[in-house]
Amino acid sequence: MNTFGLVQIGLILLCTTTMSSLNCNHLPLQQRKVIENSLQLLDKMGKKFPHRCLREKMSFRFPEQVLKPKQKETVKMAIEEIFQHIFYIFSKNLTLAAWDGAALEQFQNGLYHQIEQLEACVTKKQTQYFWIKEINRLKLKKYFQKIDCFLKDKQHNLCSWEISRAEIRRCLQLIDKAMRKLYN
Numbered sequence: 001m002n003t004f005g006l007v008q009i010g011l012i013l014l015c016t017t018t019m020s021s022l023n024c025n026h027l028p029l030q031q032r033k034v035i036e037n038s039l040q041l042l043d044k045m046g047k048k049f050p051h052r053c054l055r056e057k058m059s060f061r062f063p064e065q066v067l068k069p070k071q072k073e074t075v076k077m078a079i080e081e082i083f084q085h086i087f088y089i090f091s092k093n094l095t096l097a098a099w100d101g102a103a104l105e106q107f108q109n110g111l112y113h114q115i116e117q118l119e120a121c122v123t124k125k126q127t128q129y130f131w132i133k134e135i136n137r138l139k140l141k142k143y144f145q146k147i148d149c150f151l152k153d154k155q156h157n158l159c160s161w162e163i164s165r166a167e168i169r170r171c172l173q174l175i176d177k178a179m180r181k182l183y184n
Contacts, residue, residue, distance in 0.1 A: 024121035028183040031079065034114045035176045041107040042169050045099040049166060053159035060146045060167050063139040067178035073122065075182055078136050079175055080118035085144035086168055087111045089151070097161040 066078040090108055097104075147164050154160035 024117075027076075027117060027121050028179060030117060031114065031179055032176065034110050035172050035179075038107055038110055038172055039169060041103045041110070042165055042172075044103040045107065046097070046162060046165060049162055050159065053162050056154070056159045056163060058150055058163060060143060060150075062167075062171055062174060063136075063143055064174060066136040066139055067174060072182055074133065074136070075178060076118060076122045077133050078140065079179075080115060080122055081137055081140050082171065082175060083111050083115045083118065085140060086171070087115060089144065089147060089164065089168070093151070093156045094161070097156075097165075098158060099161075 066082075067075055087108065090104070090111070094104065147167060151160045151164060
């Protein structure tokens, strides 16, 4: 390979790194937009919360402390983990949900895109954040397992999906609130 070819490759790598860095600098704004859009799509997916489902209400208790660390990286890692769990839950056995399919697909695509952005931008400083990340990961896993078990116990019926949709809405609102505190 000649020198000119090496210079071209170097320029491409420099541009790619710069573009990636710029995208990461705008991550908080992107996340806010994704959350705002996700909340709108959650509303659009289904209709009003069915009154008959009020009897089945369940408290999942979101572990809010995972969004309160002082390090921005730790919060970003928690948000990435949350989005992955939400994506997983909303990617399975939705036949009884009776939701707007286009809105659901947009919701899933938005989450997937944001997960990819976070994976690219979150610094993987394993030694510095390992224990905090691991503790938070376990708390989040337990929280989302409760939702998943609830759906399974109710055989993914309409009410279980509506209750889960309401809980995910609350979860996204908590992320938005934490991000506003962190980046303002």
